[in-house]
Amino acid sequence: MTSPDPTDDHLVIEPSVLYVGTPVLLLSTVNDDGTPNLAPASSHWALERMLVLGLETDGQTARNLGERPELTVNFPSGDRWEAVERLAAVTGRDPVPDAKAAQYAFEPAKFDRAGLTPQASDLIAPPRVRECPLQFEAVVRRMTPGVAAGYLMVEAEVVRVHALPEVVVSGTDHIDPHAWRPLIYSFRHYFDRGPSLGWTRKSPTPGHPSPAEAPVPPEIERWASFGGTWEVAELAAGSATVRLCRCDSGEEVSRITSSEPGFVAWAALQEAR
Ligand SMILES: Cc1cc2nc3c(=O)[nH]c(=O)nc-3n(C[C@H](O)[C@H](O)[C@H](O)COP(=O)(O)O)c2cc1C
Known part of the structure; x- marks a missing residue:
């Protein structure tokens, strides 16, 4: 048993139930x-x-x-x-x-x-x-x-x-x-439960307040309108990176990294599909 840590600001208690929620x-x-x-x-x-x-x-x-x-x-x-x-x-x-x-x-x-x-x-x-x-x-x-x-x-x-x-x-x-x-x-x-704070990357319903509110970001739409393809390269809490590729060879041309919530929601939705 270790001696009490003087910097620990938690109390040791004996609650009658452990029904956390x-x-x-x-x-x-x-x-x-x-x-x-x-x-x-x-x-x-x-x-x-x-x-x-x-x-x-x-x-x-x-x-x-x-x-x-x-x-x-x-x-x-x-x-x-x-x-x-x-x-x-x-x-x-x-x-x-x-x-x-x-x-x-x-x-x-x-x-x-x-x-x-x-x-x-x-x-x-x-x-x-x-x-x-x-x-x-x-x-x-x-x-x-x-x-x-x-x-x-x-x-x-x-x-x-x-x-x-x-x-x-x-x-x-x-x-x-x-x-x-x-x-x-x-x-x-x-x-009651409180307001939504965010979502995990595997959520089948990313976006706020619903997936319908995660439209294709304009920069991706523009790329796709020239016939380019794209894929989500990275998805982290609050940020997404999308690889833009040539339609013929699939070769990567550039990347977009964004923390704009609509962009991240859309990228998360692509990952979940
Ligand atoms: C909000 C709430 C949550 C409860 N959770 C449980 C539980 O998880 N498991 C359990 O066995 N009893 C739980 N109880 C207690 C049972 O509802 C209680 O024992 C009841 O008598 C069971 O009814 P029955 O005997 O007709 O099955 C809970 C009661 C309340 C009000």
Whole structure:
């Protein structure tokens, strides 16, 4: 162990939770009697088509998934936080497990309780939540007990994605990050997300506020109008370099480096294509 660094301006603290800030999910599963359950959650991450969820073992959601491995994962936007909160002190589990009895009550009609509307899924039995702009249908591929008792890691494959047109870049399969405003759960408070700050070079939707706003820069358009070709040579945070080439041989004639946001957005869009 090293001795404390006198120049370190951080405090050492013991926070009661480490919920740094993730979007809220509403998980719908099917109960034994065929009715839907609905539960708020936030512990999750996604890689490609797989979602990994952190679920308490004593909830009705985990119990349902053990029996019927299908769920919808619905993402409310910020303005729905009160509907989510109406589900915060209820469980679909009857009787309520002892560990939860002091803080939770049994609620068989979670959709009604939240004031939300079930909407039939395409491929699986659990319904979606109509009011959520983004909805996934998913099938559980594996459930693994956590290292500590009390939670499970649920790996679920997303088999269908539904999105309202207003959060999709028109004519594409991309969610428009400028239009999409997830409800964020951070240290047990609800937040809307803040303004856009930038984008990563692999973004399929570079530009601001949308790719449609990244028109071909005039210097590239002029080069192309003479029959020249071009390619993006370098893309870094806030700057792009484009190689201008002869149309016949492909030989490089010159380069343009620019930090003009429209130019960088356009170059990023070419890279993403
Ligand atoms: C905003 C929010 C986020 C939550 N995140 C999780 C979570 O990630 N995993 C979990 O198991 N429970 C989470 N909970 C608690 C569950 O919603 C709660 O245990 C509920 O009883 C589950 O319902 P069920 O028993 O009907 O499945 C969260 C609750 C709220 C309000």
